[in-house]
Amino acid sequence: MHRKIIIVGAGPIGCYLGQLLKSYGFSPLLLEEHAEVGRPVACAGILGKDVFKHSQIPLSKKSIINVIDGAKVQFKNSAFLLKRDGVAYIVKRDIFDQELSHGLNIEFNTRFEGAEKNGPGYNVKTNNGEYYTDLLIGADGPHSKVRNQLGFSSALKIYRGLQYRIKKEIPDRDRVEVIYSKPFSLFTWVIPEGNGVIRVGTMAENPYQELENFIKERRIDGEIIERNAGPIPIGTSDLVFENNAALVGDAGCQLKPITSGGIYYGMRGAEHLARAIKDGNLKQYETDWQEAYGQEVKFCLMLRSLTEGLGEDVLLKLFNYLKDNVHLVEKIGDFENHSSIAWSLMSNFKTYSTIGTLIMGVLKRPQVLMKALQRK
Template structure:
């Protein structure tokens, strides 16, 4: 019998497994190799390097914010980093025993163990860990809550863009992230991303896309727990999930080593659960906002860009919300969309 049976060898699953590797574990991955397919923009803030080696393709010194035909810059040195996601994933998997092309099918909770069935056979474990992404098969054993999904698509394209600046477009939310001067990741989140993604002329190097779960979930039950996208540990406004997922994996690993894994759900929510709550509120406002109000919001950000450059946190979207709430100018706009909640 295993101590832990871990489903999913993405970056979150591998990071967690590295933390608990002294125990008797089994780590399975449905794909044939690590790092593919990549379903992530790979743009992260400085804080993630508290947990992982500081390697990246490009440093980012700010963003151009676009709405309709207007745009303006927000600048801050080294505000973000562009990762080589395939290399990032493979580095985290170093020295781990991984069973590839093995797919989780179902589980049964017994009195003193969990019975787990895959396409390879039957296993028994004290704990089952779902690190199996947005469409997690393990999730249903922890929560029956209906999941809200964002739809996204991203192309990597040969396209010239200012090397150390990203571009964000407000409606629909889309991005241009340069890997270097000649190659960019161009993506969008919308109800119909295939329709809304505008790819410039240039050789398409790769395509990726998928669903992004957002919102707070229960993440621990009956010795089964969820980490990363499986736990909906993502930023609801932009869809980013790598930092939250790695941070949650670190918390889970420490608690498991201390024999306190039962505290996992409450502990990670203490640290960034409120960020997800605020992010969900911001997303609901964003989705309901009409074009006139979006223009007012854009103009407020443009007018207050110095304050935003100085005080906004890449990994805490609540920092932008605080700036909005600090100005009476935005109160009617925010109340208009918050009151229906």
């Protein structure tokens, strides 16, 4: 059993992992570079209901400020509505994270600066001194210093997200808007907090310009009361290094490749990691993760890579096919596992003409297919 465990990063996944390890009898130390948990905010703050339903420990619902019953999805001049009661929650992410941190041993204002091997473990260097640990875990986000310092193998691209909180009432307080600039990878969103405030954000090549243009086009004239920004890692990474170091959450690219949400997958990763630590077999962590989510992630990465390289005419055809089959998406769509939608639609004989259009689009740009097939 690992006597000393250090988790770098006291975000939601680091704290969730800490709570799981505590429940197994461990006493992990969390190192957090900021002065408090939950700040700065770097997330849209919309969580599927299964984040709470599938948690292995009870999650406080103090952070929930609104319940979402569906979405309006748009690309160009085409749009459709998705309806599903209570499909997601809007949360205050700082409160969500803080509730997860209660009772954990966290050292704040402590920045990870490096690690050196010392016998079976590591000497961890920080701005506040040095620590020894038997097991080092990186839960330190998209630009993980643990991942980079120890040389974990990875194949990822960092995207950029930007969000404004704006004082504004909107009529549909139980519905989010998703406006694609490129289905199904780059998009802008409008999220109602339900309290006279909306969250308007984007994931784009130039998020500031994209967001400013969107706000101007929509004539959203309310007061901006908060700005949040953050990186989003899309790709894959090894999760275990030499049996005494591991990555979890965004540090290990454990997030949904299509919508870029990281909480649900990060929590599942934390559960597999905590179980492997309890059982004394860290290698089992990567095996269990790949068996549970490896194929889902790889398939969605391939879809993302494929659509990123297609022309707007083909993308519009695909989008309109989704629009024409919205009832099927509502019936079988999984907020957390997006491949279920793709497989169900592809098994429908009405899809064949759309698949033909997709094939022709790929044949015009064979490099797109090669890039998609090269994804890990």
